[in-house]
Amino acid sequence: MTNAEKYVTAAYCVVFALVLLYVVIIALKLTRLEREVDELADKAEREPDDEREPARVG
Amino acid sequence: MPAGGTMPLVGRSYRISLPALAAASLVLVTTALVLVFFVAPNDADQGFSQRIFYFHVSIAFTSYLLFGLGAWKALVHLWKRDPNADLESYVAIHQGVIFGSLVLITGSIWARISWGHWWLWSENQLVLFLVLFLFYAAYFMLRFSVDAGPQRANLCAVYALFGVVLIPVSFLAIRLAQKFIHPVVFTRHGASFGGWIMVTYLVSQAAIIVLAYTLYRVELSGKRLDTRLRELRRAYA
Numbered sequence: 001m002t003n004a005e006k007y008v009t010a011a012y013c014v015v016f017a018l019v020l021l022y023v024v025i026i027a028l029k030l031t032r033l034e035r036e037v038d039e040l041a042d043k044a045e046r047e048p049d050d051e052r053e054p055a056r057v058g
Numbered sequence: 059m060p061a062g063g064t065m066p067l068v069g070r071s072y073r074i075s076l077p078a079l080a081a082a083s084l085v086l087v088t089t090a091l092v093l094v095f096f097v098a099p100n101d102a103d104q105g106f107s108q109r110i111f112y113f114h115v116s117i118a119f120t121s122y123l124l125f126g127l128g129a130w131k132a133l134v135h136l137w138k139r140d141p142n143a144d145l146e147s148y149v150a151i152h153q154g155v156i157f158g159s160l161v162l163i164t165g166s167i168w169a170r171i172s173w174g175h176w177w178l179w180s181e182n183q184l185v186l187f188l189v190l191f192l193f194y195a196a197y198f199m200l201r202f203s204v205d206a207g208p209q210r211a212n213l214c215a216v217y218a219l220f221g222v223v224l225i226p227v228s229f230l231a232i233r234l235a236q237k238f239i240h241p242v243v244f245t246r247h248g249a250s251f252g253g254w255i256m257v258t259y260l261v262s263q264a265a266i267i268v269l270a271y272t273l274y275r276v277e278l279s280g281k282r283l284d285t286r287l288r289e290l291r292r293a294y295a
Contacts, residue, residue, distance in 0.1 A: 004107040004171055011167040012091075015117070015160055019269070021155060026276055033283050040290055048236045 076279065079272040086265035093258040107171040112258055114164040116266040117157050118187070124154035124270060125194060129222035132215035144211040145285075147218055148201065149278045151194050153270055158191040181242075184290050186228040193221050 014053075094112045102106035131147035134140060165184070166176045178184060200217055204210040251259070 004105060007060065007167050007171045008107055008109050011164045012094075012113065014163050014167070015113055018156070018160055018163075019273075026280060029280055029284075033280070033287060036287050036291075040287070040294065043294060051225065 068262050072275070076272070076275055079268065079275060083265070083269040083272045086261065086268050088197040090258070090262040090265040093254070093261055098254050098258040103171060107168065110164055110171075112262040113266065114161065114168055115259070116162045116263040117164065119263065120266045120270045121157035121161055122229065123267070124150050124157060124274070125190070126222060126223055128154060128194075128218050132218035135211060135215045136219075139208075140212065144215065145276065145281055147215060149274055149281060151197055151218060152277065153274050155191065155194050155198075156185075156273075157266075157270060158194065161187065162191060183228070186224070188226045190221070190224045193224060197221070 090112065096108050098109065098124060099114070100106055101111075128147045128150035131143045131150060135143035135147060165187075169178065169184075170176050192209065197217055201210065201214050
């Protein structure tokens with residue numbers, strides 16, 4: 001591999017690595033958002049039960 | 059800190075879906091890489107190292123486009139007071155800074171092979187692009203030092219508009235300079251190359267623009283989702 005080939009490969013690898021890093025950061029952020037949506041959904045499911053008046057039995 | 063203001067955000071509907079854009083990016087980038095490494099001929103002067111040109115120049119033009127888009131959205135925000143435009147301006151500038159850093163890195167690598175230096179302070183084109191890059195990098199310091207809200211959106215919009223003046227200065231610097239070593243490939247008489255080099259450049263340019271637009275849309279969707287989730291949390295609290 002010549003010197004020029006090494007530098008050209010390095011340049012394209014840098015572009016690829018930076019785009020990949022960006023995709024990883026976005027993926028981590030989406031995972032966090034997904035977790036927050038799940039928490040809110042759980043809360044929404046639980047809340048109607050908590051708010052219900054206790055009924056007398058017997 | 060949320061990127062959008064405290065005003066409610068409404069998602070926009072786009073003609074092209076995100077999966078279609080991602081697929082187009084993948085096809086175009088792959089085609090561009092095949093053309094760059096297996097089809098385009100070696101340059102008579104620079105030989106193999108000239109192949110950096112295809113992505114370096116394409117990324118540079120795309121970063122100018124993204125900074126321009128950021129300024130345009132800032133103008134729309136100031137004109138119509140649209141909170142969506144503020145977020146879109148922020149995301150476009152963010153993408154512009156990412157692509158700008160790629161321009162500086164690939165440019166330095168190319169300079170090392172061609173000129174024997176990683177950086178030359180005597181070159182107007184390089185220094186002016188660095189000034190443009192640093193100006194927009196400082197945009198984030200401003201944005202994250204002010205509390206979210208209409209005041210921050212207005213300040214950021216004015217700042218983004220000031221920066222757009224640097225784009226033609228940076229672009230024209232090399233053409234106005236008396237003495238330079240940075241190559242000029244686009245002159246008043248057109249491009250200084252043709253054939254497969256031109257085809258490869260055009261495909262690479264299209265690939266980078268579509269990739270940048272895809273990343274812009276992905277980030278925008280994430281930011282909108284984040285803001286709407288915060289509003290939901292506030293409503294539930």
